[in-house]
Amino acid sequence: MLGQPTSADLRLPAPGTALLHLDDVHKSVHSRTGRVEILRGVSLTARAGCVTALLGPNGAGKTTTLNISQGLDRPSHGSVRLLGEDPWRAPSALRSRVGVMLQEGGLPPSATPARLLRHIAALYRHPADILALSERLGIDDFADRTIRRLSGGQKQRVALAAALTGRPAVVFLDEPSAGLDPISRKIVFDIIEELKQAGLALILTTHLLDDAQRLADEVILLKHGVVERAGSVAELTSNGEKNPVEFTIDRRLTPDDEATVPQGLTLTEVDSQVSAGSEPRVRVSGVQGTRDLVALAQWWHERGLMPEQLTMSDRSLEDVFWEVGP
Numbered sequence: 001m002l003g004q005p006t007s008a009d010l011r012l013p014a015p016g017t018a019l020l021h022l023d024d025v026h027k028s029v030h031s032r033t034g035r036v037e038i039l040r041g042v043s044l045t046a047r048a049g050c051v052t053a054l055l056g057p058n059g060a061g062k063t064t065t066l067n068i069s070q071g072l073d074r075p076s077h078g079s080v081r082l083l084g085e086d087p088w089r090a091p092s093a094l095r096s097r098v099g100v101m102l103q104e105g106g107l108p109p110s111a112t113p114a115r116l117l118r119h120i121a122a123l124y125r126h127p128a129d130i131l132a133l134s135e136r137l138g139i140d141d142f143a144d145r146t147i148r149r150l151s152g153g154q155k156q157r158v159a160l161a162a163a164l165t166g167r168p169a170v171v172f173l174d175e176p177s178a179g180l181d182p183i184s185r186k187i188v189f190d191i192i193e194e195l196k197q198a199g200l201a202l203i204l205t206t207h208l209l210d211d212a213q214r215l216a217d218e219v220i221l222l223k224h225g226v227v228e229r230a231g232s233v234a235e236l237t238s239n240g241e242k243n244p245v246e247f248t249i250d251r252r253l254t255p256d257d258e259a260t261v262p263q264g265l266t267l268t269e270v271d272s273q274v275s276a277g278s279e280p281r282v283r284v285s286g287v288q289g290t291r292d293l294v295a296l297a298q299w300w301h302e303r304g305l306m307p308e309q310l311t312m313s314d315r316s317l318e319d320v321f322w323e324v325g326p
């Protein structure tokens with residue numbers, strides 16, 4: 001996808017090599033209200049051939065972590081190694097091996113995509129084939145229109161092409177799928193998958209937990225500047241229990257409902273669904289076998305409840321997100 005291999009491709013490290021490592025990174029700033037601790041001991045590793053997703057609610061510290069990882073900001077304490085170097089003091093040789101997908105605001109509004117990509121390509125000794133890249137990302141159709149006239153999704157694709165033009169070994173993607181229609185989203189996902197297979201390390205932030213679940217090999221869940229959870233999607237979503245049963249009902253649970261729940265089972269209302277204004281969704285944990293399912297069906301019958309949207313599926317990253325809390 002990036003064109004004919006050149007000597008630049010040979011510089012890609014072996015899959016699994018740690019290309020970014022943050023160790024006990026703290027960041028504090030002084031504001032009018034006093035000292036603000038934005039990051040409090042963040043450690044993470046991103047490896048070649050892997051997608052590492054930084055997740056967390058607004059203000060969790062994702063952008064600050066990305067900025068420090070790229071050398072745009074320096075930690076107050078702790079160490080950062082990007083391709084074996086301190087990115088804050090990085091020589092230009094290191095920068096040429098790092099791609100950054102800027103949010104749309106970072107693109108020059110009066111340039112055209114064609115001109116911007118030619119300009120970026122001219123900065124590198126072994127740039128990607130920008131015509132192939134433009135075709136792949138569907139930029140051809142609007143390559144000669146000024147960036148300010150492009151839609152949000154079109155700008156996103158230009159930003160991704162710009163990040164890949166230098167044939168990087170490490171790519172930082174800030175919300176790569178935000179605002180994309182399903183077709184563009186699929187193109188971007190396929191490209192991320194190809195880059196991963198080619199051995200690049202991809203570090204992305206997203207608020208779209210389904211996207212993270214689909215793309216990420218490693219997930220770092222931040223909250224208030226602290227890593228609350230870290231691991232593979234499988235590690236984060238399995239808690240050693242059987243998959244929980246979930247269902248919706250047309251009323252809230254009463255204290256009587258809760259008092260008569262069969263022994264060994266626990267019922268919880270799932271907040272995300274209730275706050276969305278839909279019918280309460282209830283999760284039953286502790287189901288170990290068919291005996292528990294029979295007891296549950298008996299309880300529905302006795303309480304006059306008719307469950308709908310009954311599922312028994314894997315926990316998702318969204319479940320983990322809600323467990324950690326906003």
Ligand SMILES: Nc1ncnc2c1ncn2[C@@H]1O[C@H](COP(=O)(O)OP(=O)(O)OP(=O)(O)O)[C@@H](O)[C@H]1O
Nearest residue numbers: 029031036038056057058059060061062063064065
């Ligand atoms: N220079 C600064 N002075 C004071 N507070 C700051 C500064 N920079 C960031 N913050 C605060 O640090 C916290 C983390 O910000 P950051 O942008 O890293 O979060 P985020 O996880 O990327 O959020 P979002 O999902 O909204 O983009 C926020 O509460 C933000 O207001």
